[in-house]
Amino acid sequence: MVPKRLLCISPGDLGAIDVLRADMPSWQVSTVRSIDEARSALRQDAYLVGLLMHVIGSQPHLEVERFLRQHSHIQWVGVFRAEAIGAPTWRDLVADYLCDYHTLPLDTRRLVHTLGHVHGHALLRRPRPRPGTSPSALIGSCDAMLRLRSQVERMAKVDAPVLIWGESGSGKELTAQAIHRQSLRSTGPMVPINCGAIAPNLIHSELFGYERGAFTGAARDKVGLIESANGGTLFLDEIGDLPKDLQANLLRFLQDRTIIRLGSTRAIPVDVRVISASHVNLQQAVARGDFREDLYYRLSVLPVTVPALRERRDDLVELAEHFFHLYSADKSPRLKGFSSKAVEAIAAHDWPGNVRELINRVRRAMVMADGRWIEPDDLDLVMPSPPIDAVLDDARCSSERLAIRACLDRTGQNVSRAARDLGVSRTTMYRLLAKHGMRG
Ligand SMILES: Nc1ncnc2c1ncn2[C@@H]1O[C@H](COP(=O)(O)OP(=O)(O)O)[C@@H](O)[C@H]1O
Ligand SMILES: [Mg+2]
Structure with a gap:
């Protein structure tokens, strides 16, 4: 059996610890004398449970609070004299950061029992990927999301090109990942290419690669992004930004399934599934003559739309809570969630930046909130004006x-x-x- 480990911080007399140790044969107890020593002990070893022996009320409050806030993943139990929590600040600290406490006179057997219980609980609470809180799950249960998930499932079963349309931050890339993950290609790579973010003079060599000597500075062969997706999925993000000449090259690739590196004449077969995404309406781009019509039809065999966040308001709270839990490592342990005013403000906001905006506001609020509940202010949202x-x-x-x-x-x-x-x-x-x- 793995020994249970306890970190005991005891600035005072160590006699009580010796008594305790004798009653805890199945534990490995490390004792430190100060918070500073505790910090270095925690840098060296991992503990699930810690004991604050006469720390509460006897050490500088701010220092203790800072320490506990930084180590809030550990379950802390306190032992102190009842008078030690006379001051409200100490009482709050005990309520916020300790999972249990004992006052003097100390009943060692009961304390050992508490520590065992807390340790068992800590084992249960150890973070592990929970379904629904994975960073890559498509969250939401409104009709539009149910429809999207079932489309993803069906599209994952076939190999045809998918074109995802949706506003920025609405979840296009996440949708592409979901399709890839559920497809037979999931063991292969998914290679994302942001067609709008690569410098125009580099995009050709980035996509198709080059042969040594293709141009000055091409000292060795380079595999292009398309080739590196072999066996997997190529995600062409912001496909509407692809320059016209590369649209022709991409079309050729989609027709022959081979690429030719710059400076070479050899056609290399590449087996990829193409998923592309755009926040601009490609049909309009086609009508304007900015996007090749033949390429558009090649890419959009399976078109799918990710709805804007304001069109699925029913999911707002579920999403906000999801991100609250996802980023909970960043939050102070006293933060409990969203106040009802914050929920109202979230529901009333228009979310032009979609899910990405929601993530940013929630993460910011989790850092900024100084009460127990996130308020509209922390989210930088105003309360909706009443009718x-x-x-x-x-x-x-x-x-x-x-x-x-x-x-x-x-x-x-x-x-x-x-x-x-x-x-x-x-x-x-x-x-x-x-x-x-x-x-x-
Ligand atoms: N339905 C959703 N559930 C959970 N997270 C989402 C959802 N939609 C988007 N996200 C998250 O929002 C952020 C923006 O999504 P992304 O797919 O990059 O948007 P887009 O590609 O449309 O700009 C990402 O961090 C993504 O994980
Ligand atoms: Mg994107």
């Missing part, structure tokens, strides 16, 4: 309240006179007082 009816109601209500308050003050809190001054019956006056939670 105009609600605004008017609100205004009506507060002027009503002001008028009643003023009238009551004027009449020395005499309800009957105030009612007369306001021109309402006494019954109405009492109803108004009740409505505004006022007393006459």
Whole structure:
């Protein structure tokens, strides 16, 4: 059996630790005297469980908090005198960072029991890829996403070219990855090429490779990206940005399934499946004469659209929570999730940058939030303005309240006179007082 390891930080007397050690034969206990020593111990070995022996309330609060925040993946148990958590800051720290604590007089048997329990729990909680939280899963359960996933499944079974259309950040590349992963080619590589990001003068040699001596500086043969995808999938991102002359070369490749490196005459057969993606409407580009029509038809045998995020609002919260968990290593342990106002703000935003924008806002909020809940501010989102009816109601209500308050003050809190001054019956006056939670 692997020994259970405990890191014990004990700035004071070590007597209690010796007693504890005797009661923990199946544990390997390492003791350090300070937080600094603990840091170096943690750099050398991994621990699931740590014990803070009289650290709470006796060491500088800020230092302890910083340390625990940095090592929040460890389950910490505290032992201290009950008075040590008299101050609210220490109480908060115990609530936020410790999974259990014991106060004096110390019952060693109970403490050993707690540590064993916490260790077992830590084993269960050890991070492992959970279904649904993998960075490459297509998350979402609205109709549009269900449709997309079933299209992905069907397209994965065949080898025809796929053309994915969608706004930037909507998940085109992720969709391409999903098709590749579910296809028979999944054991081969998926090679992404961003046609818009490679310098125009390099793109030919990048895609097709070159032979030694093809041009000055070509000291040795270079395999092009298309060739390197052999046996797998070639993902041509932003295909609309491909220069016209390369469109002709790509078309030739799609027809013969061979490439010719620059400076060579030898045709090399390459077996790849082509998936391309574009955020511009290629049909319009064809109509304008910017994109070859014959290439367009070659690439778009299986067209698929990834809907913009604002068209699948029902998935917003699920996605936001997914990224919250995915990036939870970056967050402070006291951060619990999204406040209801934040959820409202997320639902009301238009998400022009789609899922990528959502990821960026959530990650930023996880770093910036200083409360327990992410607020609209942390996401850099504004609260949606309430519908105009609600605004008017609100205004009506507060002027009503002001008028009643003023009238009551004027009449020395005499309800009957105030009612007369306001021109309402006494019954109405009492109803108004009740409505505004006022007393006459
Ligand atoms: N449905 C989804 N579920 C989970 N993550 C997603 C989803 N759609 C997009 N993403 C993530 O959003 C980011 C942008 O997606 P990406 O596929 O690169 O968009 P595009 O290629 O359309 O610009 C990536 O980090 C991707 O993993
Ligand atoms: Mg992309």
